[in-house]
Amino acid sequence: MRVVTGLNGLIVAVAVGVMSTPVMAQPPTVRVGEVVPRDVREIYDRGLQYLANSQTEAGDWKGGGGEQGPGVTGLALMVLLASGEDPNFGLYSTHVRKALRNIISQQNAGTGYFGQSMYHHGFAMLALSEAYGTVDDRNLWTGSEPNRRSIGVALELAVRAAITSQKKNSLGGWRYSPDSSDADTSVSGAVLVGLLAARNAGIEVPDEVIDKAIGYFSSMTSDGGQVGYSGGFGGFDESFARISIATLSYAVARRKDLKQFKATLAYLTKRLENAPQQHYAEYTRYYQAQALFQGDVEAWEKWNKLLVRQLKTSQLPDGSFQGQFGATVGTSMSLLALALNYRFLPIYER
Amino acid sequence: MLTMNVRIRALGAILVAVWILSLAAADSAEGPVDANRAVIYLANIDHVTGRLLDSSGDGRLIWQSPAFATPFEFPVSYLNAVHFPVPGKLDQAAGDYCFELAGGDIAFGSLVGLQPDEAVLDITGIGPLHVDRTILRRMYRWKGGTEVLYFGPSGLTGWHASGGTKGWQEEAGQLVSSQDGAVIRRDFGIPPQARFEFELSWKSKADFELAIGVGDAKSALRAFRFEVWDDGIVATRETESVMDVAELQKTKAGVGRIHLQAFLDQQKGRLLVFSSSGRPLADLTVAASKPQAFGGIQLTNKSGDIRLERLSISRWNGEPPRAVESDKARIHVADGSIIYGPLKSYDSVEGKFVIEVNGAEQRLAPDQLQDVFFSESVANSERTLCAVFLNDQRLSGDLLKVENNAIWLKCPGIREPIRAPIESLRTLLGLNPQKTEDLPKESDPILRQGRLELLGAVLQGHLVDSAAAPSKTLTWKPALSSSPGSLEVGVSGRIVYRDPPVKPQPTAAEVRAMPVQKQARIRGTTESVGNTGVAAKGKQKKPILHLRSGDMIPCDQATIDESGVTFSSSITDSTFIRNDQLKVLELIPDTTPVEITKQKKERLLMLPRMQRDNPPTQLIRSVDGDYLKGRLISMDEQQIHVEIRLETKTLHRDRVARIIWLHADEIDATAKPRTSDDEIAGTRVQALTDNPQQVTLSKSTTGDQPGQNSVINTNRLTFVAQQLDGPILSGRSELLGACRVDLRQIDRLLIGIAIEQDAASLAFHQWKLRAASDPVAAREGSSDGGEGQESALVGKAAPEIELDMLDGSKFRLSARLDKVVILDFWASWCGPCLQVMPQIDKVVHEFADQGVELVAINLEEKDDRIKAALERLKLEMPVALDRDGRVAEKYGATAIPQTVIIDRTGKVARLFVGGGARFGDQLRTAIEAVLSGKPETPDEPSK
Known part of the structure; x- marks a missing residue:
C-alpha cells in the first residue's frame, strides 16, 4: 500500500513549497521545470476559483450549461486534488468531500456502475482512484445518507463493474452502455485509464483485463500511429484525442515496448504544433498533455508552452473555459491538461 | 464581384461611399431605413452622409452628419441633391391618372374636379390639391404604373460607368459628362417592345451616342443608336449585313438640345422615332439575323459635353402611334380616335367630360378618355427644389420649411403647400445650384484650405482655430456651410492639403534600359527597402x-x-x-x-x-x-x-x-488593427509630408518651450491633437511628448484609424503573413458541389490506362471504347473513399445493361490489404492496380476519392473529387447526362 507514503509526500511538498512528485513506489525518473511559470499558476488559480464557486450544495456541478454527472464531478474533483492544496485540511477540503460523497452516492450498490454512461463511469473511477489514499475518508459521511461506502469499497465495486462490462464485449473494450457488445476507443480510453489508476492505487485488476483492453487499442492503431474510432477497420481520420488516449493507455499500462506505442507517440511528437481541432479541443488537450508527458517529457515541455499560450487567451474573465460539453468539463479538462506542470496527481507518475 | 469592381473604379470615391452605405442599408434588411443614411451632394464636389434636421425655411438646409457633433447649415442655392435611403421594396404609385405638370413635374392620383381655370387633383400620398389649369400639360390613364419602367434620371445610382472614374457627374439628378469617351450604362430590364422618351442637352457641341436595347458594350455596337453625324442627329442601326439611317434634327455649334420619343421593337428590329410633340421623324427596320432583346441603355459622350435631362421608359403594345397635329390640345379616346379641342370641364351631374370642339361641346364618359394633351400656354416659372418621390412622382417649388421629418414646398400654380414626408422621398434635387466659380472662397491665408475625407463625406474647407476654446476634437468648417462641425471622437479619415504626386509608370522600354537592380525593384523581385523619410x-x-x-x-x-x-x-x-x-x-x-x-x-x-x-x-x-x-x-x-x-x-x-x-x-484582411484610439481622450492625428527632404516636423522638448524645439527629421508624426493656434496644430504623443506641426508645411493630416490604414501601404508593412488555403478534398461532397465539369481534363481524350487487375487479368482503357467507363481512384486508408465505394458500386450496377462499367483503381497498396478492404465492405468489383501511382498522376488524382466518367468516344465526360453521403445521387445524374449525350461543358459554366 502506498497510502501513507503518498500522503506524507504530498504534505511535505506543499509544506515546503517545493515542486516535487509525491514519494511513490517508483522514484521519478525525470525532474524538469523547477519552477512553475507564473502564467500557469494564474490560469490554474482562476479556473480553480470558478469550479470552487460553481459546485452545488449536493457536491456536483450543474452550471455551465453542459454535461453533468458522476464523470463530470470526477473531473472537477481531480482539479481540486491536483491543485496542491491539502485535500483533508486545505482550502478545498470541503469541496473535495462533497464531490466524493456525490459520486459515491450515485453508484449502484448491486452493479457498481456510476450510471449515465461508461464515460462517466471511467472518469468517476479515475477520480476515486486519485482520491484513494490521499483523502482521509474516515469521517467522509456525516449523516445517514444512503450508500455510505468508503472510497476503497466504492472503487472496488466500480472496478468490478468495468470488468463485468468488458466480459460482455467481444472486442475487449467498452462503449457507452455497460451492456454493449460494440466498442470505441474513446469510451474504452476513459474506462481503461480509470482501471489503470485503480490498479496503481492498489485495487486488484486482473492482468488479462488490461491485456485485453490493450489488445483492443493495438488492433485499432495503424502502423502510422493513427487510431480508429469504432469497429475494427477504416475511419482513420486524424484524431489527436484518440492517438493521445492510446499513447497514454500504453504508457500507464507499462507497455511502452509495443510498436503501437512508438507509432502513436511519434505521431504526436512530430506534430506538436498542430492545433487541436475545433471540436473537442479541451478533451484533446486533456489527453495530449498526459500522453506527451508520459511518452516524451522534452516534447511535452515544448508543447506545454503552446498550451499555456492557448489557455491564456481562451480563459474567460470568470476563470472558466467554454467547450461543447459546457463550462465545467471545459474548465476541468483545460486545467487538468495544465496540472502536469504541478504533477500532484498519482496518475501523472512516470 | 466583377460588376462591383467596375462600378467602383468607374464612379470613384463618391459613389463608393454611396455604395457602401447602400450596402449597409441592405444589410439591415426588413428593418426601417436608417435616417442617417441619406447623402447630401453640394454644388462643388462635396458630399456628406447624415440626415435633415428641422429648419424654418430661410433658404437653408440643416444637416446632421453622424461623424460630427454639431450640424451644418447649407444654403439651398448650394444644393445639388439629397439622396435618401431607398427601401428594398418599392410600391408602384396608385391612381387613376398620371398628371404631367409644368416644370417637368409628375403626379399620380384622381381627378376630383375640373373647371376652366382650375383642376382639383387628389394626389397619392399628398391629398387634394387645387391646381391652376395653366400648369396642366397632360393627363393620361395610369394603369397602376405597370406600363412605366423608369422615370428619371435621379442621380448616378444604378448606372455603371467605364472609361475614367470622373467621367460622369450628377447635377440636379441629371447625368452630366464633359469627358471625351465617357460611357455610362444601365440595365432597366427593357421588354422587347418598349417606348422611350428622352431629353439630351449640350453646351458646346453635340457629339454623343445613345444606344437603346443594350446588353454589354459589345452589343451596343449592334443596337439602335442615336448619334451625331456631321451636322445632324440621326437614328441608325448597323448589323453584320445591313444598316440604315435617318436624320432626325440638324445641329449647330454651341448650346443645343433634343427631345424625342422612340418606339423600339427588338424582335422585329424596328425603331419608330417621333418628336416630343408626336411628329413622326423616322421609321427604321434593320433586323438582326438572330434577334435578341437586351434590357439596357448606354450613353457615350464622344466629345464636348452631354447632359441626360430626362429619360422615361415604358412598355409598348407594338401598335404604332397615330399621327397627330402635335401642337394642338387634343384627347386620345379609348377607341383610338383623336378629338382636337381643349378639355373644358367635368360635368359631375352627368359624370362626363366636356370638350370644346370647333366651338361646340362634346361629352365623353371618363372610361373613354385615354390621354389628354393641354395646350402649353404659359412658360415654366423658376423653382429651386424638386422632390422626387419613391413612387416616381416629382413636384418642384421653393422650400417653406423642414419639420417633423417632412419637407414643405410651395409649388407655383398649386394653391396648397406640399408636404413631402422624407420617408416617401427618393431624392431632393437642387434645381439651380450655383456655378462653381460663384461659390464662396476663403481668403484668409492662415486658414489652410484642404479637403476633409471621411467614410461617407468629402468636405472642402478648413480646420477651425481652437486657441480660444480648447477642444478634445478637431472642428471643420466646410466652405459651403455657414456653420462648422466638431468631429466626433473616434472618427477616421484624412485632410488632404496637397494631393500626392502621381508617379508616371515607366514604359516597358524604359524598364529595360534601367540597371538590373532597379528593374528588379520595379518588378517587385528585390526586397523592398524600408520607409523613406528618416534622414539620419x-x-x-x-x-x-x-x-x-x-x-x-x-x-x-x-x-x-x-x-x-x-x-x-x-x-x-x-x-x-x-x-x-x-x-x-x-x-x-x-x-x-x-x-x-x-x-x-x-x-x-x-x-x-x-x-x-x-x-x-x-x-x-x-x-x-x-x-x-x-x-x-x-x-x-x-x-x-x-x-x-x-x-x-x-x-x-x-x-x-x-x-x-x-x-x-x-x-485576416477584415480584422481591425488595434490602436490606442479607445484608450485616449482626444483625436489621434498624423501629420504627413510626401517630401521629407524639404520639410521637417517638429516636436517640442519636454519643457514645452517654443524656443527649445527639437526637430525630428521624419515625414510622419502621430500625436493626439489638442489645439490649433493659427496654422500650428499642437498636441501630445504618448511616445514623443509635446508635438507641434505647421499645417502649411504638410500634405495630409490623417485622423484615427486611417493612420494605420495609410501606413499599411508602406514598404515594410508589406511583410505580412498569408494563410495557406484549405485543400479542396477536405470539404464534404464533390469539389464544389458542381456537376463534375470543372476539371481541365473534362472534354479531353482520357489518358490511356494499362494496368494489372487484382484478379490477374489486364485492363486497357482503349479496349473499352464501346463502354462508358467509371474510374474510381481509391485506397483502403482513405475513409471518404470507403464511404463512397458502396454508393458508386450500387449506382453503376443500375446502368449495367446500358454498357456502363466500373473500374476501381487502387493506389499503391498490396493485394492483401485491398482484398481485406473489399471483404470488409462486402464489395466485389474489378480493381486495377496502380502500383506506382502513374495513372493517378495522369488523371491529376492528387486528392481521393476521385471518380471519372469516360464516355463512349473515349473522352473524359465528368471528373469528381471528393465524396460524401449524397455522392451516389450526384453520380447517377451525371451518368444519365452522359448517356443522353449532354455536352461536357455548358456555354457558361455557372460558378
Whole structure:
C-alpha cells in the first residue's frame, strides 16, 4: 500500500513549497521545470476559483450549461486534488468531500456502475482512484445518507463493474452502455485509464483485463500511429484525442515496448504544433498533455508552452473555459491538461 | 464581384461611399431605413452622409452628419441633391391618372374636379390639391404604373460607368459628362417592345451616342443608336449585313438640345422615332439575323459635353402611334380616335367630360378618355427644389420649411403647400445650384484650405482655430456651410492639403534600359527597402523603430521581451513600445537589399495550416539577407532568443539586420488593427509630408518651450491633437511628448484609424503573413458541389490506362471504347473513399445493361490489404492496380476519392473529387447526362 507514503509526500511538498512528485513506489525518473511559470499558476488559480464557486450544495456541478454527472464531478474533483492544496485540511477540503460523497452516492450498490454512461463511469473511477489514499475518508459521511461506502469499497465495486462490462464485449473494450457488445476507443480510453489508476492505487485488476483492453487499442492503431474510432477497420481520420488516449493507455499500462506505442507517440511528437481541432479541443488537450508527458517529457515541455499560450487567451474573465460539453468539463479538462506542470496527481507518475 | 469592381473604379470615391452605405442599408434588411443614411451632394464636389434636421425655411438646409457633433447649415442655392435611403421594396404609385405638370413635374392620383381655370387633383400620398389649369400639360390613364419602367434620371445610382472614374457627374439628378469617351450604362430590364422618351442637352457641341436595347458594350455596337453625324442627329442601326439611317434634327455649334420619343421593337428590329410633340421623324427596320432583346441603355459622350435631362421608359403594345397635329390640345379616346379641342370641364351631374370642339361641346364618359394633351400656354416659372418621390412622382417649388421629418414646398400654380414626408422621398434635387466659380472662397491665408475625407463625406474647407476654446476634437468648417462641425471622437479619415504626386509608370522600354537592380525593384523581385523619410545622415546609424502607425524613432540600446521593446532615444523620454504597435526594428538601418523572388517571398510569408493557431510573430533578417520566422522571446545586447517550432534558438545580435513584427490581424484582411484610439481622450492625428527632404516636423522638448524645439527629421508624426493656434496644430504623443506641426508645411493630416490604414501601404508593412488555403478534398461532397465539369481534363481524350487487375487479368482503357467507363481512384486508408465505394458500386450496377462499367483503381497498396478492404465492405468489383501511382498522376488524382466518367468516344465526360453521403445521387445524374449525350461543358459554366 502506498497510502501513507503518498500522503506524507504530498504534505511535505506543499509544506515546503517545493515542486516535487509525491514519494511513490517508483522514484521519478525525470525532474524538469523547477519552477512553475507564473502564467500557469494564474490560469490554474482562476479556473480553480470558478469550479470552487460553481459546485452545488449536493457536491456536483450543474452550471455551465453542459454535461453533468458522476464523470463530470470526477473531473472537477481531480482539479481540486491536483491543485496542491491539502485535500483533508486545505482550502478545498470541503469541496473535495462533497464531490466524493456525490459520486459515491450515485453508484449502484448491486452493479457498481456510476450510471449515465461508461464515460462517466471511467472518469468517476479515475477520480476515486486519485482520491484513494490521499483523502482521509474516515469521517467522509456525516449523516445517514444512503450508500455510505468508503472510497476503497466504492472503487472496488466500480472496478468490478468495468470488468463485468468488458466480459460482455467481444472486442475487449467498452462503449457507452455497460451492456454493449460494440466498442470505441474513446469510451474504452476513459474506462481503461480509470482501471489503470485503480490498479496503481492498489485495487486488484486482473492482468488479462488490461491485456485485453490493450489488445483492443493495438488492433485499432495503424502502423502510422493513427487510431480508429469504432469497429475494427477504416475511419482513420486524424484524431489527436484518440492517438493521445492510446499513447497514454500504453504508457500507464507499462507497455511502452509495443510498436503501437512508438507509432502513436511519434505521431504526436512530430506534430506538436498542430492545433487541436475545433471540436473537442479541451478533451484533446486533456489527453495530449498526459500522453506527451508520459511518452516524451522534452516534447511535452515544448508543447506545454503552446498550451499555456492557448489557455491564456481562451480563459474567460470568470476563470472558466467554454467547450461543447459546457463550462465545467471545459474548465476541468483545460486545467487538468495544465496540472502536469504541478504533477500532484498519482496518475501523472512516470 | 466583377460588376462591383467596375462600378467602383468607374464612379470613384463618391459613389463608393454611396455604395457602401447602400450596402449597409441592405444589410439591415426588413428593418426601417436608417435616417442617417441619406447623402447630401453640394454644388462643388462635396458630399456628406447624415440626415435633415428641422429648419424654418430661410433658404437653408440643416444637416446632421453622424461623424460630427454639431450640424451644418447649407444654403439651398448650394444644393445639388439629397439622396435618401431607398427601401428594398418599392410600391408602384396608385391612381387613376398620371398628371404631367409644368416644370417637368409628375403626379399620380384622381381627378376630383375640373373647371376652366382650375383642376382639383387628389394626389397619392399628398391629398387634394387645387391646381391652376395653366400648369396642366397632360393627363393620361395610369394603369397602376405597370406600363412605366423608369422615370428619371435621379442621380448616378444604378448606372455603371467605364472609361475614367470622373467621367460622369450628377447635377440636379441629371447625368452630366464633359469627358471625351465617357460611357455610362444601365440595365432597366427593357421588354422587347418598349417606348422611350428622352431629353439630351449640350453646351458646346453635340457629339454623343445613345444606344437603346443594350446588353454589354459589345452589343451596343449592334443596337439602335442615336448619334451625331456631321451636322445632324440621326437614328441608325448597323448589323453584320445591313444598316440604315435617318436624320432626325440638324445641329449647330454651341448650346443645343433634343427631345424625342422612340418606339423600339427588338424582335422585329424596328425603331419608330417621333418628336416630343408626336411628329413622326423616322421609321427604321434593320433586323438582326438572330434577334435578341437586351434590357439596357448606354450613353457615350464622344466629345464636348452631354447632359441626360430626362429619360422615361415604358412598355409598348407594338401598335404604332397615330399621327397627330402635335401642337394642338387634343384627347386620345379609348377607341383610338383623336378629338382636337381643349378639355373644358367635368360635368359631375352627368359624370362626363366636356370638350370644346370647333366651338361646340362634346361629352365623353371618363372610361373613354385615354390621354389628354393641354395646350402649353404659359412658360415654366423658376423653382429651386424638386422632390422626387419613391413612387416616381416629382413636384418642384421653393422650400417653406423642414419639420417633423417632412419637407414643405410651395409649388407655383398649386394653391396648397406640399408636404413631402422624407420617408416617401427618393431624392431632393437642387434645381439651380450655383456655378462653381460663384461659390464662396476663403481668403484668409492662415486658414489652410484642404479637403476633409471621411467614410461617407468629402468636405472642402478648413480646420477651425481652437486657441480660444480648447477642444478634445478637431472642428471643420466646410466652405459651403455657414456653420462648422466638431468631429466626433473616434472618427477616421484624412485632410488632404496637397494631393500626392502621381508617379508616371515607366514604359516597358524604359524598364529595360534601367540597371538590373532597379528593374528588379520595379518588378517587385528585390526586397523592398524600408520607409523613406528618416534622414539620419552620417556616422554610425542608429537602430530605428518603425511603428505600425508609420512613425519612426531612432533609438539606442533596444532590448526585447515578450511584451515589447525597451529602448532609449534622444527624441523621447519614453522607453517602451508594445508589440502590437511595432512593425520593424532596424538594428542595422539601410542594409543592402538582397534579391528575393516573388515566389520565395510568398513562401516565406505563407502561414502553414498547422500553425494557424500558433502563428510566428516575427521575421528576422540576417545581415546576409537570410530570413527566419519564429516567436521572439527576448533580445539583449548580445543575443536574440527565438522560439522556432516550439524550440528555443539563440542568435547573435550582431548578425541580425532587422526584426519584422508579424501581426495576427494582418492575416485576416477584415480584422481591425488595434490602436490606442479607445484608450485616449482626444483625436489621434498624423501629420504627413510626401517630401521629407524639404520639410521637417517638429516636436517640442519636454519643457514645452517654443524656443527649445527639437526637430525630428521624419515625414510622419502621430500625436493626439489638442489645439490649433493659427496654422500650428499642437498636441501630445504618448511616445514623443509635446508635438507641434505647421499645417502649411504638410500634405495630409490623417485622423484615427486611417493612420494605420495609410501606413499599411508602406514598404515594410508589406511583410505580412498569408494563410495557406484549405485543400479542396477536405470539404464534404464533390469539389464544389458542381456537376463534375470543372476539371481541365473534362472534354479531353482520357489518358490511356494499362494496368494489372487484382484478379490477374489486364485492363486497357482503349479496349473499352464501346463502354462508358467509371474510374474510381481509391485506397483502403482513405475513409471518404470507403464511404463512397458502396454508393458508386450500387449506382453503376443500375446502368449495367446500358454498357456502363466500373473500374476501381487502387493506389499503391498490396493485394492483401485491398482484398481485406473489399471483404470488409462486402464489395466485389474489378480493381486495377496502380502500383506506382502513374495513372493517378495522369488523371491529376492528387486528392481521393476521385471518380471519372469516360464516355463512349473515349473522352473524359465528368471528373469528381471528393465524396460524401449524397455522392451516389450526384453520380447517377451525371451518368444519365452522359448517356443522353449532354455536352461536357455548358456555354457558361455557372460558378
